[in-house]
Amino acid sequence: MPDVEVRKRLVTVEEIFHEGGPAAAAPLKRGAVLAVVHNPFAGRYVEDIAGFMEDLKPLGLAMATDLVAALGGRAGAIEGYGKGAIVGAAGELEHGALWHVPGGYAMREVLGGAKAIVPSTKKVGGPGTRLDVPVTHVNASYVRSHFDAMEVGVPDGPKADELVLVLVMTTGARVHARVGGLKASEIKGEDGLR
Structure with missing residues (x-):
């Protein structure tokens, strides 16, 4: 598989003190890390693309580690997560699906074996496209208080x-x-759901 070529990375952190009600004792932090990489399959149909997931694993681990650091440096303080991909116009939606394993497993590993499946979204779009990345609790997908999203x-x-x-x-x-x-x-903590 081809090397992963990163053009740029972006890290952003929001601190939410309130949403119109009383201010929280400690603000909620939502953070995102984004990497813009070359799509080696753009502009043509390639049957066997799955091997690129293995190549993306080191990038996923680096991104997850950097995001924990941006949110205060304590993996135990992270309660929610999600992932996503935006595919440039010469690619196909399936190219975004290549991020499922390297992105999701990287976060679970960095967070010490989180149990819940990592929610995900993807779309095809051009420069400036925005994506709402879904978020759920790291250990139980059914924890309603943690259903959230972050626009990136x-x-x-x-x-x-x-x-x-x-x-x-x-x-x-x-x-x-x-x-x-x-x-x-x-x-x-039995099944990642409850």
């Missing part, structure tokens, strides 16, 4: 022959979560 994008990417690969993490529930459902304190 790169002003000059992806170019037609690029991919934007995204990881998102949060430090907690939505700042004013109050709609019931399974609580983080009730997680059994």
Whole structure:
């Protein structure tokens, strides 16, 4: 498989103090790391693309490690995560799916074996395309207070022959979560769902 060619990376962190209600004792942090990489399959159909996932694994680990650092440096403080990809116009949606394994498993590893499946989204678009990356709790997908999303994008990417690969993490529930459902304190940790 071809080498991974990174054009640029972007790290962003939001601190959310309130959403119109009382200010939280500690703000919720939502962070994203994005990498703009060359899409080696752009402009042509290639049957066997799965090997590129292996090549993306070191990038996934580096991105996950950097995102934990940007959010305060403690993996144990991360409670939510998600991933996504924006495929440039000369690529196909399946090229974004190459990020499932290297992005998801990197976060789970860096976070010490998180149990829940990492929610994901992908789309094809041009420079400046925005993506809403879904977020769920790292150990139980059914924890309703952690259902969230973070909008991300790169002003000059992806170019037609690029991919934007995204990881998102949060430090907690939505700042004013109050709609019931399974609580983080009730997680059994048996199946990644509850």
